Amino acid sequence: MDSIRITGGVPLNGTIAISGAKNAALPLMTCGLLTDETLTLTNAARLADLQTMADLLRQHGISVEWNGRSISLGGPITNTEAPYDIVRKMRASILVLGPLLARCREARVSLPGGCAIGTRPVNLHLKGLEAMGAKIKLDGGYVDASAPQGLKGATIVFPFVSVGATENLLMAASLADGVTTLKNAAREPEISDLAHCLIAMGAKIEGVGTDTLVIEGVKSLHGAEHAILPDRIETGTYACAAAITGGNLFLENARAADLGAVLTSLREAGIVVTEEANGFRVARANGLHGVDVMTEPFPGFPTDMQAQFMALMAVADGASMITETIFENRFMHVPELNRMGAKINVHGSSAIIRGVKQLSGAPVMATDLRASFSLVLAGLAAQGETTISRVYHLDRGYEAVEQKLTACGARIERVA
Numbered sequence: 266m267d268s269i270r271i272t273g274g275v276p277l278n279g280t281i282a283i284s285g286a287k288n289a290a291l292p293l294m295t296c297g298l299l300t301d302e303t304l305t306l307t308n309a310a311r312l313a314d315l316q317t318m319a320d321l322l323r324q325h326g327i328s329v330e331w332n333g334r335s336i337s338l339g340g341p342i343t344n345t346e347a348p349y350d351i352v353r354k355m356r357a358s359i360l361v362l363g364p365l366l367a368r369c370r371e372a373r374v375s376l377p378g379g380c381a382i383g384t385r386p387v388n389l390h391l392k393g394l395e396a397m398g399a400k401i402k403l404d405g406g407y408v409d410a411s412a413p414q415g416l417k418g419a420t421i422v423f424p425f426v427s428v429g430a431t432e433n434l435l436m437a438a439s440l441a442d443g444v445t446t447l448k449n450a451a452r453e454p455e456i457s458d459l460a461h462c463l464i465a466m467g468a469k470i471e472g473v474g475t476d477t478l479v480i481e482g483v484k485s486l487h488g489a490e491h492a493i494l495p496d497r498i499e500t501g502t503y504a505c506a507a508a509i510t511g512g513n514l515f516l517e518n519a520r521a522a523d524l525g526a527v528l529t530s531l532r533e534a535g536i537v538v539t540e541e542a543n544g545f546r547v548a549r550a551n552g553l554h555g556v557d558v559m560t561e562p563f564p565g566f567p568t569d570m571q572a573q574f575m576a577l578m579a580v581a582d583g584a585s586m587i588t589e590t591i592f593e594n595r596f597m598h599v600p601e602l603n604r605m606g607a608k609i610n611v612h613g614s615s616a617i618i619r620g621v622k623q624l625s626g627a628p629v630m631a632t633d634l635r636a637s638f639s640l641v642l643a644g645l646a647a648q649g650e651t652t653i654s655r656v657y658h659l660d661r662g663y664e665a666v667e668q669k670l671t672a673c674g675a676r677i678e679r680v681a
């Protein structure tokens with residue numbers, strides 16, 4: 266298993282090109298199940314999770330061809346089962362359920378199970394599909410779903426915001442018979458990106474970007490070409506890298522509008538963020554102050570930025586409180602940051618961080634994707650050497666980490 270070794274203490278300076286978003290690419294790839302014609306996605310990052318999704322789609326009979334940064338997907342579907350061996354690697358695999366059911370009127374998809382950050386049930390996905398006429402049984406760890414007469418439009422009011430359930434039902438509704446209304450839908454930029462791709466494929470969707478999506482089902486969808494939006498979480502992560510090292514980074518392709526709450530918190534902490542053509546610049550001018558944040562659905566502060574922001578707060582002047590409201594167990598990075606000299610206490614869903622002057626390098630272990638990068642950030646700022654093991658978590662969602670950071674002055678290498 267690979268590890269990453271970092272010798273900290275170098276301010277990062279230069280340009281980092283932001284890749285296409287993992288969390289947009291995964292649902293977009295499942296749109297390949299909605300038509301036999303070719304769907305081409307450009308600006309795709311080379312990430313382990315996209316490879317896993319490619320493996321899953323191939324298992325359904327879809328051809329998946331990479332050409333540089335483009336992925337071309339083409340039908341027909343020959344198998345409607347999503348097996349445990351692939352689904353267990355990546356929870357986003359559940360996103361094949363809606364498209365398979367809408368297209369083939371049946372699907373058997375392994376239940377994804379929990380993960381390091383929480384139990385993560387899929388009840389909202391299943392209830393929504395049932396409201397659209399699907400019959401669902403749980404059998405041997407699998408969701409057995411069928412809709413012999415096809416899916417029907419329905420009004421679905423989500424009791425709380427779910428990104429994945431909104432995506433699954435948005436795709437299913439695009440091919441259902443009649444009008445579907447999704448209320449209290451997620452408003453993440455990745456949902457709008459998915460809606461724009463579906464519209465390019467011939468779907469009829471209104472309310473894009475709002476919490477009410479109205480979808481008039483069509484008989485069939487056609488091929489299209491769609492550019493995946495830049496990764497707002499990768500952007501926020503490298504913004505924290507500039508801030509924590511006292512550096513100055515231009516984040517190329519980054520979209521400030523997708524990062525409102527993160528940039529507000531960075532500015533409150535004393536970080537200078539300046540919009541420029543085709544991106545923005547993040548620099549630490551003077552101090553770094555502790556600020557409180559609470560994770561919330563978009564447009565609030567994203568849970569996927571919580572661990573990285575905590576690493577930054579670990580070296581801020583004064584105390585801060587970070588409250589996690591989305592996942593019940595997303596503080597696995599705390600003991601590892603504390604091993605590097607941070608002073609963080611967890612009380613229920615909040616962490617109290619007392620900033621320290623300096624972290625010190627240590628061997629630490631990555632527990633999930635964003636927790637991994639919080640340790641990279643801590644390592645970049647720490648005195649001495651940090652070795653992070655289990656970096657396969659990092660490879661799920663960050664492209665070319667060592668190359669991007671080395672080009673800006675970091676001393677970081679992968680050790681096989």
Ligand SMILES: CC(=O)N[C@H]1[C@@H](OP(=O)(O)OP(=O)(O)OC[C@H]2O[C@@H](n3ccc(=O)[nH]c3=O)[C@H](O)[C@@H]2O)O[C@H](CO)[C@@H](O)[C@@H]1O
Pocket residue numbers: 287288289291356357383384385386387388389390391426427428429430568569591592593
């Ligand atoms: C591939 C992808 O895009 N992943 C993102 C997606 O995950 P994902 O789509 O899994 O996250 P959701 O928005 O669905 O989850 C939000 C909360 O709702 C709960 N829940 C969700 C569905 C359900 O049927 N029942 C239920 O109880 C979850 O356990 C969680 O506590 O959004 C999360 C929240 O922004 C991000 O952290 C993930 O990076």
Ligand SMILES: C=C(OP(=O)(O)O)C(=O)O
Pocket residue numbers: 288355356357380569634635662
């Ligand atoms: C939690 C994440 O991803 P996933 O939903 O795929 O586990 C993430 O991207 O931070």
